[in-house]
Amino acid sequence: MSLAVVGSIAFDSVRTPFGERERMLGGSAVHFALAASFFSEVHVVGPVGDDFGAEHVELLRSRGVDVADIERVAGGKTFFWRGHYEADLNVAHTDETQLGVFADFEPKLSEGSRNADLLFLGNIQPELQRRVRDECSARLAALDSMNLWIETTRDPLLAAVGEVDCLMLNDAEVRMLTREPNLARAARAVMEIGPRIVVAKRGEYGAVLFTPEGFFALPGFLLEDVRDPTGAGDSFAGGFLGYLDMQGTERPSEPALRRAMAYGTVLASFNVEEFGTERVARLTQEEVSERYQELRAMTHFELSE
Amino acid sequence: MSLAVVGSIAFDSVRTPFGERERMLGGSAVHFALAASFFSEVHVVGPVGDDFGAEHVELLRSRGVDVADIERVAGGKTFFWRGHYEADLNVAHTDETQLGVFADFEPKLSEGSRNADLLFLGNIQPELQRRVRDECSARLAALDSMNLWIETTRDPLLAAVGEVDCLMLNDAEVRMLTREPNLARAARAVMEIGPRIVVAKRGEYGAVLFTPEGFFALPGFLLEDVRDPTGAGDSFAGGFLGYLDMQGTERPSEPALRRAMAYGTVLASFNVEEFGTERVARLTQEEVSERYQELRAMTHFELSE
Numbered sequence: 001m002s003l004a005v006v007g008s009i010a011f012d013s014v015r016t017p018f019g020e021r022e023r024m025l026g027g028s029a030v031h032f033a034l035a036a037s038f039f040s041e042v043h044v045v046g047p048v049g050d051d052f053g054a055e056h057v058e059l060l061r062s063r064g065v066d067v068a069d070i071e072r073v074a075g076g077k078t079f080f081w082r083g084h085y086e087a088d089l090n091v092a093h094t095d096e097t098q099l100g101v102f103a104d105f106e107p108k109l110s111e112g113s114r115n116a117d118l119l120f121l122g123n124i125q126p127e128l129q130r131r132v133r134d135e136c137s138a139r140l141a142a143l144d145s146m147n148l149w150i151e152t153t154r155d156p157l158l159a160a161v162g163e164v165d166c167l168m169l170n171d172a173e174v175r176m177l178t179r180e181p182n183l184a185r186a187a188r189a190v191m192e193i194g195p196r197i198v199v200a201k202r203g204e205y206g207a208v209l210f211t212p213e214g215f216f217a218l219p220g221f222l223l224e225d226v227r228d229p230t231g232a233g234d235s236f237a238g239g240f241l242g243y244l245d246m247q248g249t250e251r252p253s254e255p256a257l258r259r260a261m262a263y264g265t266v267l268a269s270f271n272v273e274e275f276g277t278e279r280v281a282r283l284t285q286e287e288v289s290e291r292y293q294e295l296r297a298m299t300h301f302e303l304s305e
Numbered sequence: 306m307s308l309a310v311v312g313s314i315a316f317d318s319v320r321t322p323f324g325e326r327e328r329m330l331g332g333s334a335v336h337f338a339l340a341a342s343f344f345s346e347v348h349v350v351g352p353v354g355d356d357f358g359a360e361h362v363e364l365l366r367s368r369g370v371d372v373a374d375i376e377r378v379a380g381g382k383t384f385f386w387r388g389h390y391e392a393d394l395n396v397a398h399t400d401e402t403q404l405g406v407f408a409d410f411e412p413k414l415s416e417g418s419r420n421a422d423l424l425f426l427g428n429i430q431p432e433l434q435r436r437v438r439d440e441c442s443a444r445l446a447a448l449d450s451m452n453l454w455i456e457t458t459r460d461p462l463l464a465a466v467g468e469v470d471c472l473m474l475n476d477a478e479v480r481m482l483t484r485e486p487n488l489a490r491a492a493r494a495v496m497e498i499g500p501r502i503v504v505a506k507r508g509e510y511g512a513v514l515f516t517p518e519g520f521f522a523l524p525g526f527l528l529e530d531v532r533d534p535t536g537a538g539d540s541f542a543g544g545f546l547g548y549l550d551m552q553g554t555e556r557p558s559e560p561a562l563r564r565a566m567a568y569g570t571v572l573a574s575f576n577v578e579e580f581g582t583e584r585v586a587r588l589t590q591e592e593v594s595e596r597y598q599e600l601r602a603m604t605h606f607e608l609s610e
Contacts, residue, residue, distance in 0.1 A: 017486070208524070214603070217525075218524065218604070222520050224487055255606065258607075262606055301564055
């Protein structure tokens with residue numbers, strides 16, 4: 001079983017009420033890959049510049065991630081994002097974005113990526129997502145996006161959504177994309193475009209899964225220390241799709257999708273405990289298993305005595 | 306088993322993106338009593354004016370609610386609230402408040418209320434809450450409040466909180482009251498003041514229960530039609546405490562508290578489907594049971610195959 005991800009590989013400078021960091025390793029493909037690496041073999045597709053250090057590649061490699069499709073662009077600069085969060089960590093502000101090598105990115109996929117069983121199209125231009133989807137034979141493809149693309153490239157985005165099996169967006173973005181204020185109705189509208197699986201992410205409040213069989217909602221894992229939410233959505237996607245890939249079936253069952261939601265929640269919860277990739281980079285399989293069981297205990301109730 | 310509630314009995318004029326209503330029956334004590342009436346005998350304590358119609362009293366009576374302590378103040382006017390909600394129904398605005406008979410309210414409790422097994426102190430001035438708590442012999446008392454009292458009467462409110470077993474607030478209010486930005490830490494700070502049970506309500510995102518044993522989180526019930534959130538928190542409290550009262554034990558067990566959270570979620574979900582008390586007024590026991598099971602199905606996952 002294997003998983004390919006295309007998305008940003010970035011340096012993030014982040015300030016939250018709990019501290020700040022300059023030029024940390026980040027980006028959707030990185031957060032996704034580290035999370036998914038607990039379950040499956042991951043191929044990362046994305047460009048970096050000369051400024052991308054060997055230690056960053058080494059971190060990914062140490063987690064078993066295939067870095068063959070990380071393209072180093074001579075003379076280029078790695079994608080850079082600077083942002084900060086309010087006291088309410090659900091509110092993020094972008095202060096600076098430098099596309100760098102991402103401006104002219106042309107995905108080049110090795111055989112490993114093209115033949116991966118699952119594919120995650122991280123939050124990049126919808127046209128690029130479509131091209132990658134087209135090149136890959138994945139039996140299940142999932143797509144993330146953001147308000148920027150919904151506002152500026154709505155039609156290409158809708159076309160890209162129509163070509164995947166699973167859409168993963170923030171709940172507000174699902175509503176924005178479909179122009180439907182009610183989340184359950186919005187998710188149904190997405191299914192009419194194509195995807196049979198819709199995951200609406202709700203930040204600290206958790207996530208909701210919509211399938212033709214119904215819906216499933218999980219609260220976020222409650223933490224006493226949350227330092228930096230950057231990348232939480234991608235870690236969620238990594239846990240979710242990583243677990244599904246490990247299952248290895250063409251059509252994941254409803255119970256498997258629910259467990260995948262739980263693993264997504266677990267990986268996202270570790271992501272936010274520290275800055276950038278700090279926590280997930282030293283995470284162990286045992287910690288993942290332990291928190292998965294804690295999440296079950298935290299959300300479970302019996303109908304009667 | 307029986308339950309007493311002190312709180313507002315009101316007329317609400319509400320506008321949402323889905324319609325508007327003038328001078329509907331409302332108020333924290335009314336929403337609470339209707340929800341709790343599915344589980345237990347409820348005594349309502351609160352004042353109304355000459356403008357309060359017999360049909361409103363009759364609605365409560367028809368659900369088995371004891372209305373002996375609804376005090377009719379001659380020449381007075383019933384508490385009135387006018388408000389509206391944004392497209393995002395989580396955002397409410399108050400346009401007008403007329404205290405009416407509530408300005409000089411002096412709670413007078415009959416024996417039935419004084420001897421009730423459980424007590425709910427709805428969102429009114431903390432000093433009034435303390436007086437009622439003092440008069441009642443309830444084995445378990447719960448308290449709701451709001452940002453207004455946290456800002457204007459913080460010390461009396463903290464004293465009132467210190468005298469109850471259970472605090473039920475919106476998550477933002479729990480943080481505001483304790484001046485602790487993290488919810489889990491804020492709930493622990495509340496427990497240090499007195500309550501051994503803390504319920505943080507999160508609107509459409511559900512609620513979290515904190516006890517000395519740990520925490521339990523439930524998402525809100527997903528609905529395709531939400532028309533008016535007014536009173537949802539009080540309906541939640543009514544379902545929660547009504548179920549606990551029905552259990553009849555001095556110290557509710559952890560599993561019982563979790564089921565109470567589920568019943569609170571169920572009653573709140575019916576509340577918001579239509580305006581004011583419209584939906585809950587015609588709700589049946591069968592519908593409550595059915596949705597309770599649906600909520601379990603919607604939130605349940607198995608650790609492994």
